[in-house]
Amino acid sequence: MTDAAPPPYPGNPTKGPEPQYPPPGGQPPMQGYGQPYGQPGGYGQPAQTQQYHGQTTVVVAQPAMAVVQQFRETPVHTKCPHCQAEIVTATSYETGTFAWIICLVLCFVGCDLGCCLIPFCVDGCKDVTHSCPNCNQVIGKYNRM
Numbered sequence: 001m002t003d004a005a006p007p008p009y010p011g012n013p014t015k016g017p018e019p020q021y022p023p024p025g026g027q028p029p030m031q032g033y034g035q036p037y038g039q040p041g042g043y044g045q046p047a048q049t050q051q052y053h054g055q056t057t058v059v060v061a062q063p064a065m066a067v068v069q070q071f072r073e074t075p076v077h078t079k080c081p082h083c084q085a086e087i088v089t090a091t092s093y094e095t096g097t098f099a100w101i102i103c104l105v106l107c108f109v110g111c112d113l114g115c116c117l118i119p120f121c122v123d124g125c126k127d128v129t130h131s132c133p134n135c136n137q138v139i140g141k142y143n144r145m
């Protein structure tokens with residue numbers, strides 16, 4: 001004879017299935033997603049401001065004496081680096097990489113049988129070589145590639 005638990009009271013609303021928190025199988029509540037990354041102030045701390053009092057480092061830009069002559073298609077008036085003469089460059093056209101590429105492109109699109117040779121005849125597809133008419137030294141080149 002033991003004191004058994006009293007039989008459940010059917011119909012008692014307080015003994016019904018209680019809602020479970022969290023729901024079974026569900027994910028735990030979103031925790032930590034709203035937290036900012038890193039510690040507050042970890043990255044935002046200003047670095048040690050280094051102030052140089054009285055000493056202002058002035059970086060003197062070197063004068064651009066060495067003017068890089070940009071050679072284009074047209075003759076340019078420049079100073080020959082070889083004979084130091086003021087000359088206008090003599091231009092001559094050479095078949096360069098650009099002409100070959102145009103040739104290949106024309107071949108791919110079916111314009112072979114002579115049409116692919118057009119870029120070799122068009123100066124606009126060739127590289128331009130600038131030479132000095134005084135000493136016949138090549139000063140520069142204009143490559144289209």
Ligand SMILES: [Zn+2]
Pocket residue numbers: 080081082083084085132133134135136137
């Ligand atoms: Zn020269």
